[in-house]
Amino acid sequence: MTQRIAVIPGDGIGKEVMPEGLRALEAAASRFGIVLELAHFDFASCDYYAEHGQMLPDDWFETLKDFDAIFYGAVGWPATVPDHISLWGSLLQFRRRFDQYVNLRPCRLLPGIKSPLADRKPGDIDFYVVRENTEGEYSSVGGRMFEGTEREVVIQETVMTRHGTDRVLKFAYELAASRPRKKLTSATKSNGIAITMPWWDERVAEMGRRYPDVAVDQFHIDILTANFVMHPDWFDVVVASNLFGDILSDLGPACTGTIGVAPSANINPEGTFPSLFEPVHGSAPDIAGKGIANPIGQIWSGAMMLEHLGHREAADAIVAAFEAVLAEGDRAVLTPDVGGSGTTESLGRAIATRL
Amino acid sequence: MTQRIAVIPGDGIGKEVMPEGLRALEAAASRFGIVLELAHFDFASCDYYAEHGQMLPDDWFETLKDFDAIFYGAVGWPATVPDHISLWGSLLQFRRRFDQYVNLRPCRLLPGIKSPLADRKPGDIDFYVVRENTEGEYSSVGGRMFEGTEREVVIQETVMTRHGTDRVLKFAYELAASRPRKKLTSATKSNGIAITMPWWDERVAEMGRRYPDVAVDQFHIDILTANFVMHPDWFDVVVASNLFGDILSDLGPACTGTIGVAPSANINPEGTFPSLFEPVHGSAPDIAGKGIANPIGQIWSGAMMLEHLGHREAADAIVAAFEAVLAEGDRAVLTPDVGGSGTTESLGRAIATRL
Numbered sequence: 001m002t003q004r005i006a007v008i009p010g011d012g013i014g015k016e017v018m019p020e021g022l023r024a025l026e027a028a029a030s031r032f033g034i035v036l037e038l039a040h041f042d043f044a045s046c047d048y049y050a051e052h053g054q055m056l057p058d059d060w061f062e063t064l065k066d067f068d069a070i071f072y073g074a075v076g077w078p079a080t081v082p083d084h085i086s087l088w089g090s091l092l093q094f095r096r097r098f099d100q101y102v103n104l105r106p107c108r109l110l111p112g113i114k115s116p117l118a119d120r121k122p123g124d125i126d127f128y129v130v131r132e133n134t135e136g137e138y139s140s141v142g143g144r145m146f147e148g149t150e151r152e153v154v155i156q157e158t159v160m161t162r163h164g165t166d167r168v169l170k171f172a173y174e175l176a177a178s179r180p181r182k183k184l185t186s187a188t189k190s191n192g193i194a195i196t197m198p199w200w201d202e203r204v205a206e207m208g209r210r211y212p213d214v215a216v217d218q219f220h221i222d223i224l225t226a227n228f229v230m231h232p233d234w235f236d237v238v239v240a241s242n243l244f245g246d247i248l249s250d251l252g253p254a255c256t257g258t259i260g261v262a263p264s265a266n267i268n269p270e271g272t273f274p275s276l277f278e279p280v281h282g283s284a285p286d287i288a289g290k291g292i293a294n295p296i297g298q299i300w301s302g303a304m305m306l307e308h309l310g311h312r313e314a315a316d317a318i319v320a321a322f323e324a325v326l327a328e329g330d331r332a333v334l335t336p337d338v339g340g341s342g343t344t345e346s347l348g349r350a351i352a353t354r355l
Numbered sequence: 356m357t358q359r360i361a362v363i364p365g366d367g368i369g370k371e372v373m374p375e376g377l378r379a380l381e382a383a384a385s386r387f388g389i390v391l392e393l394a395h396f397d398f399a400s401c402d403y404y405a406e407h408g409q410m411l412p413d414d415w416f417e418t419l420k421d422f423d424a425i426f427y428g429a430v431g432w433p434a435t436v437p438d439h440i441s442l443w444g445s446l447l448q449f450r451r452r453f454d455q456y457v458n459l460r461p462c463r464l465l466p467g468i469k470s471p472l473a474d475r476k477p478g479d480i481d482f483y484v485v486r487e488n489t490e491g492e493y494s495s496v497g498g499r500m501f502e503g504t505e506r507e508v509v510i511q512e513t514v515m516t517r518h519g520t521d522r523v524l525k526f527a528y529e530l531a532a533s534r535p536r537k538k539l540t541s542a543t544k545s546n547g548i549a550i551t552m553p554w555w556d557e558r559v560a561e562m563g564r565r566y567p568d569v570a571v572d573q574f575h576i577d578i579l580t581a582n583f584v585m586h587p588d589w590f591d592v593v594v595a596s597n598l599f600g601d602i603l604s605d606l607g608p609a610c611t612g613t614i615g616v617a618p619s620a621n622i623n624p625e626g627t628f629p630s631l632f633e634p635v636h637g638s639a640p641d642i643a644g645k646g647i648a649n650p651i652g653q654i655w656s657g658a659m660m661l662e663h664l665g666h667r668e669a670a671d672a673i674v675a676a677f678e679a680v681l682a683e684g685d686r687a688v689l690t691p692d693v694g695g696s697g698t699t700e701s702l703g704r705a706i707a708t709r710l
């Protein structure tokens with residue numbers, strides 16, 4: 001079984017964790033008889049921008065659209081390219097044009113990792129954030145008026161559609177229905193964001209009629225972030241708009257000790273276009289070049305990719321491998337963010353060896 | 356010296372914590388020779404709505420505008436009135452019409468309160484959130500199109516002005532400049548929210564030129580929430596848009612153990628209209644009626660009100676009083692959220708007695 005994967009390391013620590021992501025992928029592939037056909041691309045990075053004045057080649061869509069999946073590192077290098085240019089010119093294009101409308105982000109306290117929350121142990125934090133990934137607050141509609149004067153006004157529109165909202169809600173309800181707790185939490189802010197969010201609440205309630213077995217609750221985003229810290233055990237599946245999902249899927253992993261391990265799947269559930277798998281962490285300019293970035297976010301994203309492609313056993317083996325290495329707790333192997341003195345490579349190799 | 360205060364308990368636990376807020380205020384006033392002239396109002400509550408079909412009487416603006424300050428409890432009772440109606444019909448009106456453009460929210464780990472964060476002690480968390488309070492993401496501009504059909508589109512505009520942004524940035528820089536650490540953190544999301552937030556970043560940088568002594572940094576809101584949990588000691592003054600400030604000022608207090616103690620000041624710095632003081636917590640329908648809500652958020656808000664009115668000594672005395680009661684740690688006195696078995700009244704009385 002051959003899988004054609006587009007590999008895009010991107011910027012900063014993306015380039016450092018990607019080799020370890022591939023090492024784990026290849027180890028799992030050879031063990032489970034999967035043939036990986038990898039195509040490497042240097043675009044969707046700020047280096048590419050420096051050379052070409054754009055983040056992507058003109059034919060990027062044609063180039064990527066027939067791959068089985070895209071394996072991405074991280075993008076962004078604000079010292080040379082403003083973030084909104086690098087991101088809107090790459091990752092946010094992929095999500096939209098390939099209609100990856102579900103951003104699925106597990107949040108789980110792993111063995112061997114100390115949570116910054118007092119008295120939390122593995123098992124206490126184990127939920128998914130399901131984030132709408134193509135519309136909402138991330139829009140490019142709007143502009144500046146009276147620019148450069150005292151009267152300056154800047155407007156940005158949040159755009160939500162029934163089409164875009166219902167499909168991600170459906171995914172979230174299905175996921176909740178498939179889990180033992182059958183619990184869905186909706187992130188809202190209908191007391192302050194008075195037009196889109198009350199409508200979001202209506203869609204959540206409406207979709208809920210089809211899933212009588214799923215218990216639904218909702219919190220305004222302000223108190224929801226507070227509850228992530230105070231009661232992370234309350235959550236099973238959390239569904240959120242693009243912006244709220246972005247926030248919750250950084251905050252959740254922070255509560256599990258490090259965002260370095262958090263994976264994400266940008267999914268096109270219908271398979272019309274390739275889905276994209278990337279760690280939640282960004283390019284991390286502050287630690288880039290030091291070889292100390294945690295590769296588990298990338299490796300776990302690779303596992304989610306294999307699972308998405310139908311190789312659940314191989315995916316589970318990868319997860320078991322990094323959990324075992326973490327549980328062992330060999331400080332010389334682990335990266336600094338999880339209390340070790342090792343490197344990206346030492347941790348990546350230990351995981352691949354396990355496999 | 357007479358201070359004329361409009362007292363509005365509002366809904367839910369607002370009605371329970373207000374008497375304790377007043378008890379502390381009056382104790383401080385009599386000790387420091389301040390004469391309080393209190394006027395009590397039942398509007399801006401969902402009970403009032405039930406009777407009158409609106410949250411406020413038609414002449415509310417005239418009625419309130421000449422008070423020295425407004426002391427508010429909490430508003431919202433979603434079982435009977437949808438949140439966006441109750442909030443836009445009361446609190447959000449006050450903030451806008453009285454041009455209370457700064458929402459100042461201290462976030463401090465108090466003695467005797469256990470943080471949900473591991474290994475944090477008083478002194479480790481001590482910062483202010485300065486929230487823009489009149490514009491931004493909280494707008495009522497937008498609407499629904501193709502309503503009720505598959506083509507439905509819902510749009511909401513975020514509106515930021517130079518006038519509105521610069522004045523709150525100025526307040527935040529001044530506050531940072533007045534503190535020993537002289538550090539300001541800006542909450543942004545200029546990588547995803549591509550029109551308003553890059554502009555926000557520009558205004559932050561521009562205003563920064565006037566304050567060369569203040570060290571400024573910025574984080575995207577997603578990683579900023581993560582850093583509140585992982586590194587709360589990094590922060591001194593955090594400035595944020597209306598929505599981001601709302602989120603950070605619930606998350607921050609959660610990291611200090613309970614949002615029940617967090618106060619807020621909705622300030623009109625020029626004094627053109629009264630400022631408004633209220634706890635950060637809402638009406639809390641889940642615990643309303645039980646008499647167990649923590650009154651410290653209300654009491655501390657009262658202290659901020661006295662400070663705003665020029666009575667710093669009296670304000671400090673209130674803060675010292677509740678810190679002393681918390682440090683004592685008498686479980687029979689403290690409310691359940693801070694590990695006690697007492698009531699709103701037992702805690703309120705203990706604080707007033709101290710005064």
Ligand SMILES: CC(C)[C@H](C(=O)O)[C@@H](O)C(=O)O
Nearest residue numbers: 191192222431442601635637
């Ligand atoms: C009740 C709600 C509208 C309000 C807000 O979002 O401003 C509250 O959460 C606050 O923080 O004061």
Ligand SMILES: CC(C)[C@H](C(=O)O)[C@@H](O)C(=O)O
Nearest residue numbers: 076087246280282546547577
């Ligand atoms: C880099 C940024 C645009 C992106 C986002 O906000 O979606 C990132 O934070 C993420 O969560 O994938």
